[in-house]
Amino acid sequence: MKKLKTAAMLLITAGLTVIAMGCASAPKAAGDSGKADWSANLLTNGDFEAGQDPWTPWIDTGWGGAGEVTWDNGVATLRIDEMGEQPWAVAMHYKKVLFEKGERYRVKFDMKSDMNRIVRFSIGNGLAPADPPYLNYQDIEIGTEWKTYEFEFVMKFRTNKFGRLDFNCAYNPGMFLPEGSPWRDEAKLKATGGATVYIDNVILQKWGTGSEAK
């Protein structure tokens, strides 16, 4: 339990680091009429209450992945039968998101699993996955209880309407875990085996004049 708490603290510290980096470029002034705030959710059906659309599953048999992604009962459920050899061997994507250069974004989601494990979250260019990610690869420790994870970043690359959110939930050697994470050495063990990963309430927001969302 102590270990879990430490890992959680590290995760929080890492999250704050990301936020701190985001704050390095000052938020844009909102003008006289409105106060700057986070926008409404830029994603459609981020709470999965409408089932799958427009989310897409990715089972990469070429990398040894096997399993199924389902969207019953308002929760995205990734069942991993074979973890394969890459994090994306069992994954879920949201495609065609507009990211504008210089704008600040915040993403939040809830996750849990039926065993403690590491999953990788990233945001990048859907057309050229080898390009640098917009939000650096995030290896996240998830446990059996729902927890909210939050990241913030400034879009440093050319405006792109084909941005993509990736939840890569299969094999994960933990190479993007925060420095000093107690999970780092044993991540390979912790991230192996079959498991089911649950995701809900995915919210992507842009900093600006919005006032709807908190």
Ligand SMILES: [Ca+2]
């Ligand atoms: Ca839901």
